Amino acid sequence: MKNSRSSIALLLFFMFLSMSFAYPAKKKQYKPCKQLVLFFHDVVYNGHNAANATSSMVAARDGVNLTNLGDQFHFGSMVIFDDPITLDNNFHSTPVGRAQGMYFYDTKNTYTAWLGFSFVFNSTDHQGSINFIGADPLMNKTRDISVVGGTGDFFMHRGIATLMTDSFEGEVYFRLRVDIKFYECW
C-alpha cells in the first residue's frame, strides 16, 4: 500500500516535470544567450569624397540626382554601403568586420529608413556573418530590427539588434551603435 502510494507520488512528480518540458526553454527565456555591442560608420558619397566614401546612392525618385539625398526626407533614396565595423566609437579604430548592404528612406514626412544588410567578420575574434532586416525610424533614440540568421560563429542565430545614432555630420557621416542580443544561439 505504502509502495503504490509512493509510486503515485513519483508519477505525479514526473507528470509535473513533463509539463514543463512541453514548452521548450526558448519560449520562456528572454535573457540573451549571446550579446555584442558594435559601431559602424557610414560615409555617403556626395560627389566630392570618392576616396573616403563607404557608401553611395544608387536609386532615387524621378528627378533626384544621385549625389544628393534629395528633398521630402530623402523619400525613395537608396544607398548601398560597405562600412567598417569597430569595437568603439572611433572611426579610426581597426575595423573588426564590415557592415554590407543597403538602406533606403521610405517616408515623406519624417526620416525613416528600411535596412537589409549583413555584418561580415573574418578575424580571430569572429568568423562568419549576421543577417539583419527591419524598419529604422531614425528620429527615435533607439530602434529595434530583426537578426534573421547567421553563419559561421553565428550559425542559425536569431535575435534583436537595437540601433542608436551615435553621431552624424550633415548628410555625409553617420555612426550607428548596434546592440545585438541573440535569443537563439544553437
Next chain:
Amino acid sequence: MKNSRSSIALLLFFMFLSMSFAYPAKKKQYKPCKQLVLFFHDVVYNGHNAANATSSMVAARDGVNLTNLGDQFHFGSMVIFDDPITLDNNFHSTPVGRAQGMYFYDTKNTYTAWLGFSFVFNSTDHQGSINFIGADPLMNKTRDISVVGGTGDFFMHRGIATLMTDSFEGEVYFRLRVDIKFYECW
C-alpha cells in the same frame, strides 16, 4: 515480483512520455499561436499624384522612366512605399500602422514581385514591428511570404503571411489583404 513489474510499467510509461518531449511542440503544432488580418493601401506615384502617392518608383531597367511602371510586366521596376495599414478594406479608415519597404517586379512574362518590408505599429493596440520577405506571384489568388522576425509586441515572432489582392485601380491603387499567422510567438 509484482513490485518490479510495476516499476517496469512505470519505466515504459515515462519512456513513452519522454519520446514525445524529444520533439518540441513547435515541430508538430501547425496551429497559429497568434493571428492578424490587416489591409494596406499602395498609391503609386505616376507624375500627377504627388500629394496622394504613398509610394514611388526609384529604379528600373535601362530606358524605362520612373513615372511609369514600364513594359515587359514591369520587369526590373522597383517601388519604395510607406502605405497606411487599416483594419478593414476602406482606404479612409484610421490607419493602425504603416507598411514600409520595397517591392520590385522580377519576371518578364507575367506579374511577379519580390517584397521586403515591415509593418510598423505605434498605437494602443500594437507596439513594435513585423518583418517580411518573399516572392509574390501577383496573378495567384493567394500568395504566401515569410514573417522572418518581429520586435516589441512581436518580439522574435515567425510565421507566414498570406497576401490577397483585394482591389486595384489601373496601375495606381493597389489594396492588399494580409493574413498573418504566427507559429512562433515567444
Next chain:
Amino acid sequence: MKNSRSSIALLLFFMFLSMSFAYPAKKKQYKPCKQLVLFFHDVVYNGHNAANATSSMVAARDGVNLTNLGDQFHFGSMVIFDDPITLDNNFHSTPVGRAQGMYFYDTKNTYTAWLGFSFVFNSTDHQGSINFIGADPLMNKTRDISVVGGTGDFFMHRGIATLMTDSFEGEVYFRLRVDIKFYECW
C-alpha cells in the same frame, strides 16, 4: 529498503532523462533535417541579349549606365533576376523552379554582393518557396547565406545555403551551385 533504493534509482534515472529534454533537440543537432542541391543560371542583360537575358541592372552609382556592370568592382550596381533553377549544371536542363530576387555589388576593392531572393517551386517534386538573404563574397570558393523562411513544402524552414560559382562567362553568364541545408524543418 531495497524497494525505496530502487525508487531512488528510478528517480535519478528520470531526472537525468529530464535534463536532456530541457534543451530541445534543435539546439544540439547540427545534422540537416532536409537537404537540396540545385543550380541556377543568371544571364545579365548587356544591351544586346534582350531575348536570352534572365536579369537586368536597374540601379547603379552616379554616371554608371545600366547596360554595363560598371567599374570599381561594380560597387553600387543592382541586378533584378528571374533565373531558371535546374537539378544539374546544364543551362538547357528542364527548370524545376525559378530563382527570383535581387543582388547588388557592395564593395569598392573586391567582388562582393548582397543577395535577397526566393526559390519558387511549382512542380510535382516541390511546391512552395524558400527565402534567402545574406552576404556573398564572390571570390571565396564557398559562401554561406541564411535561409530565413519558407512556404508550402518548406513551411517555416530555416537553414544555411552554401553558394559556389560553378561557372561564369565574362560578365554575362553566371552559374551558381546552391547546397541548401535545413536545420529547422517543421
